[in-house]
Structure formats: structure tokens, C-alpha cells
Amino acid sequence: MVGDFARAARYDAGMAFLGRETSRDQQKVESYRNWFGRQHPLALASAVLCIFSLTHFGTLFVDEIAGIVIGIIAVRRAARSPGLSVRLAYLGIAIGTISLICAVILYTSRPR
Numbered sequence: 001m002v003g004d005f006a007r008a009a010r011y012d013a014g015m016a017f018l019g020r021e022t023s024r025d026q027q028k029v030e031s032y033r034n035w036f037g038r039q040h041p042l043a044l045a046s047a048v049l050c051i052f053s054l055t056h057f058g059t060l061f062v063d064e065i066a067g068i069v070i071g072i073i074a075v076r077r078a079a080r081s082p083g084l085s086v087r088l089a090y091l092g093i094a095i096g097t098i099s100l101i102c103a104v105i106l107y108t109s110r111p112r
Contacts, residue, residue, distance in 0.1 A: 040084040046071035046092030053099040057106060064103070068096040 049067030053060070074089035 038083070038085050039088055040074045040078050040081075040086050042070050042074035042077065043084075043086045043089035043092065046074055047088040047095070048092075050092040050096035050099060054095060054102075057099065057102045059103055059106060061100070061103060064096040064099040067092050068100070071096065 046067045049063045049070065053064035053067060071089040071093040075086050075093075078084050078086040078089070
């Protein structure tokens with residue numbers, strides 16, 4: 001009885017969302033895990049902060065400025081450790097700059 005429950009628990013823990021996990025699902029998981037491991041952690045933080053800053057058009061200056069600064073730090077640190085990708089840092093810097101421009105336009109434009 002207990003053995004059947006343990007086998008069922010193990011089976012359910014490995015199931016995909018809808019149906020059984022296939023070998024292709026396992027390959028996708030491994031691929032995402034490898035991709036995530038190749039990214040610079042500060043580049044990920046930069047991209048997340050700057051994408052979040054777009055949700056409110058940069059009206060809070062803290063997150064886009066922090067994202068831009070963290071992205072610049074990620075690019076500089078990646079020069080010392082060439083195995084990590086910084087594409088997300090460049091993405092974060094670009095999106096943060098766009099968000100900052102939106103904020104400046106929103107704050108400096110006068111209503112008519």
C-alpha cells in the first residue's frame with residue numbers, strides 16, 4: 001500500500017502540465033537551464049528592472065536608473081569573465097533608456 005503511494009507520488013512529481021512529460025519536454029528544460037546558466041546574473045537583473053520600468057512608462061525613476069547602472073556594471077564585469085553572455089544587459093540598457101526618455105517626456109510636457 002505505502003509502496004504504491006510512493007510510486008504514484010514520484011510519477012505525479014515528474015508529470016508535465018497537461019499529460020506525460022516527453023523527451024522533448026526534458027530537452028527544453030535542459031536547454032533553458034543551460035541558457036540561464038550562461039547569462040550574467042546582473043544582466044538578468046538589469047533586463048527585469050528595465051522591462052518592469054516600461055510598465056509604468058518610467059514615472060518612477062528608480063528602477064530604470066538602477067537597471068541601466070546594473071546593466072553597465074554587468075557589461076564591464078563580463079569583460080573580465082568572457083564565458084557569460086551580456087545580451088540581456090544591452091537589452092536592459094536600451095529599454096531603460098527608452099523608459100527614461102518616456103518619463104522625461106511625461107514630466108516635461110505641459111497640458112494644454
